[in-house]
Amino acid sequence: MRSERGWLLRAAVIETGVAAAAAACPDVPLSALLVVGPLLAAQRLTIRATAAFAAVASLLVLAFPAVVRDTVPPPSVQDHAVRVALVAFCGVWAVLTARDRTLSKAALERMTHLAELSQRALVRPLPVELGGLAMAVRSRSASEGALVGGDLHDAVLMPSGPRLIIGDVTGHGLAAVRLSAAVLCAFRHTAATEPDLVRLAHTLDDRVRAELGDEDFVTLLLADFVPGGVRMVNCGHPPPLRVGRRLEFLDPPNPSPPLGLSPTPSLHTIRLSCEQRMLLYTDGLTEARDTDGTVITFDRGFRAALSSPVLDEALTSLVDLVDRHTAAESTGDDLTLLLVQPTPEFLTQPCPRVPKQQAATETDEAAAK
Structure with a gap:
């Protein structure tokens, strides 16, 4: 005016x-x-x-x-x-x-x-709490003026607890948005009715393979949160980060290729207490570089940012840290951060039995003891 x-x-x-x-x-x-x-x-x-x-x-x-x-x-x-x-x-x-x-x-x-x-229907906002799991999300597209890009995330509530997905498709722009939409649609159609994460990963791969080109692929992480732990299937995605007294990368014991590249998903389980948090992220975080080309380091400042009392404030501090490292310049890649923490009430729920087909591997059982 x-x-x-x-x-x-x-x-x-x-x-x-x-x-x-x-x-x-x-x-x-x-x-x-x-x-x-x-x-x-x-x-x-x-x-x-x-x-x-x-x-x-x-x-x-x-x-x-x-x-x-x-x-x-x-x-x-x-x-x-x-x-x-x-x-x-x-x-x-x-x-x-x-x-x-x-x-x-x-x-x-x-x-x-x-x-x-x-775009808002494609990437719907997640609640601050889902089934006893507190959550905070930050997502931004590398494409100017776009709300979504090649990153994807969503959550559904299963009988066993919250189920989360985070992924990253190749490319940028409209082609990446199309692939993200295909993965999310397949997840929303099958996630609530498939208790087995390994089978779910295979189903998603079958559903989106027709949408992928010869050089396209989708890195994907599926996570089921149950009292005391997290069951995960990782298909070529950056490993989650457990935030406690120290930062721990939760690498899968049996790495799998991404969707579209003949994935071999396997289930592994990690411990997660109410004093600990888990950060799920895309490679826009690990590839954030300064003007000299140095990638961001997961140091004490990184942990301090993620240890803010409120999850939303923690992600705000982390995004500010990334922006300062990159001098507020575009990293050329999408960025999605998903920080979760179980509530004390969630840990008091009875732990559901693991289906027989889900041969869970306690990757850090020794560390927990």
């Missing part, structure tokens, strides 16, 4: 200046420059405002001979008619331009609104 008022003031001042100059120098044919006002109005102002400028310009050029008749001889009828026709034609052209611009702007706003709604 302020920009429109400023533009209106500029156009009015210029139109007034042209009219005053034409009246002050009647022997110089400046009246034809009255078209400047309507043409300026057409760039930013409404159709009505542009039409008003066009009408005023036409009236001024039409009345010009009467204004200067006592100063200089009036222009010939032919010259005067040409000037009036020129100003009137440019005024009509300005009104049509303003009309087309207004219609195009309205159409763009509608399409932008629809695109934003579609």
